[in-house]
Amino acid sequence: MTAVALPPFWSLVEAHGDELLAHARRLSGDQHAEDVVQDALLRALRAYPRLRHADHLRAWLYRVTTTAAIDAHRSRRRELPTDDVPAPAVHDTYDEGAFETLIAPLPDGAQAALRLRFVEDLDYEGIADRLGCSSVAARQRVSTAVRTLRERLAA
């Protein structure tokens, strides 16, 4: 039993799984996207009963998927033959600090766009309102921020 009434986990998977896979493809490419989503869903399951509220669960799943994608990139990079290979850091669960740590090195504008989308769970209309731009421009900013994240952290 949990203190908050969380929806059955699989109803989130059935409602949002397709967009999470698309997000993972943008971050990790077709080849790795399914592995990333699988890892992300298991991390989310481990963390799920500890959530303190049931708000913005879709955005939460995006953050978990983003973190899983970046960790997968980093551990693949570590697997390249080098002289001193550190043991890959396996995040077996997801904590809320992970996403902020991940986006901290990005330019302020990119961080803001990612937070509006993946923390505040705003749609592009809502993001446009907050940024004072059109929704097309808002979509563009989020898309650019996701690309920046991929390039800066995973290249």
Add this chain to the structure above:
Amino acid sequence: MTPLPDSLLEAVASAAVREGLADALYTRLDTPVGRLVVVQGASGILRIGFPEEPEDALLAGVAAHAGPRLIASDRELAPTRDALEAYFEGEGDPHALPVDLSLVAAPFRRIVLETLHRDVGPGAVVTYGALALAAGRPRAYRAAATACARNPVPIVVPCHRVLPGSGGIGAYGGGPERKRSLLALEGVLLTAPRPRPTG
């Protein structure tokens, strides 16, 4: 967008079960009495729903009791699916499947359903009064009827085998036609229903 591939979903489900992350599993099974939702916890089947019952409400009800980590998996519930499919093909009784009646809050209603599950096999029928007697409260036939009406695990806990002492097929949570179909499957043939209120 395309949905997630089944292989990915089943891989997540298997890993979750191995790691003990699932509060309950569920599967959707097409049967001659419609598409059933079957929810199973660690100690047995918690819930079976007929198609008229909204699935999200059914699952939310189980989640409130068992925990929110509900996971759909045909593969992890293959033994349960096989047993139910065999039953609908006339090859046996799903009676052997473990049930978990912890969703039944009222103690006497739980005893009624346990008695029914244990004692009334396929081909047999019992009246509400006889069921109340077997459960230890001979005069509590109305409570026995309520227990059947609210049975969270129909088919496996065979409330379709409970009939009114006054004749007719009586009520059924899944509707009287389903009750008749299930009894016919078990070789119990009833005459045409007499319209009458039942309890």
